[in-house]
Amino acid sequence: MRDVTLIDIFHHHIAQKFLNRSGLAHAIAVSYHAFQLAKEHNVDVDIAAKAGLLHDMGHYTWYRNGKWDYDLYKQNDIHPIKGAERAHKLLIRLGENPVKAKTIALAILFHTDSFLPTNDIVRTPLQQIVKWADEKDEEEGGMHHYRTIDFDRAKESLSRLDGWIDLEHKKLG
Numbered sequence: 001m002r003d004v005t006l007i008d009i010f011h012h013h014i015a016q017k018f019l020n021r022s023g024l025a026h027a028i029a030v031s032y033h034a035f036q037l038a039k040e041h042n043v044d045v046d047i048a049a050k051a052g053l054l055h056d057m058g059h060y061t062w063y064r065n066g067k068w069d070y071d072l073y074k075q076n077d078i079h080p081i082k083g084a085e086r087a088h089k090l091l092i093r094l095g096e097n098p099v100k101a102k103t104i105a106l107a108i109l110f111h112t113d114s115f116l117p118t119n120d121i122v123r124t125p126l127q128q129i130v131k132w133a134d135e136k137d138e139e140e141g142g143m144h145h146y147r148t149i150d151f152d153r154a155k156e157s158l159s160r161l162d163g164w165i166d167l168e169h170k171k172l173g
């Protein structure tokens with residue numbers, strides 16, 4: 001039995017606020033990709049799916065005169081740091097196992113090199129999976145952050161994925 005499901009996360013108001021800001025459709029797509037990749041690489045599917053869902057929740061809105069300013073973003077962005085912290089706080093509040101919460105937070109912290117001075121970090125398999133999952137869903141010019149999905153469809157998708165995660169855990173006994 002898992003302490004926290006994707007649907008538990010989805011229904012929390014903090015998740016609603018930040019998942020909608022950076023694109024709920026993207027978050028769900030990355031969660032699905034992370035699940036699939038975790039299955040292929042024998043990594044815990046629950047941890048991977050949660051990290052995928054929450055990986056971009058640290059985004060700030062970099063607007064100047066009503067338009068997204070990519071230069072401003074490139075210079076000042078720390079969304080993996082903020083995301084790791086926000087996700088950790090949210091998961092602990094929801095009653096997540098602290099070891100899992102930390103593992104998920106670290107996978108979010110290292111899901112991209114964009115904010116780091118160098119790109120020479122060595123990732124764990126889980127951290128690598130979340131990075132790949134994100135890259136699979138990326139679109140030119142950050143358009144993946146603007147794709148939309150309605151509330152009921154989002155809920156359905158995450159319930160389905162919760163079911164698949166339970167099934168994988170059952171297989172492992």
Ligand SMILES: [Fe+2]
Pocket residue numbers: 026030055056134
């Ligand atoms: Fe992303």
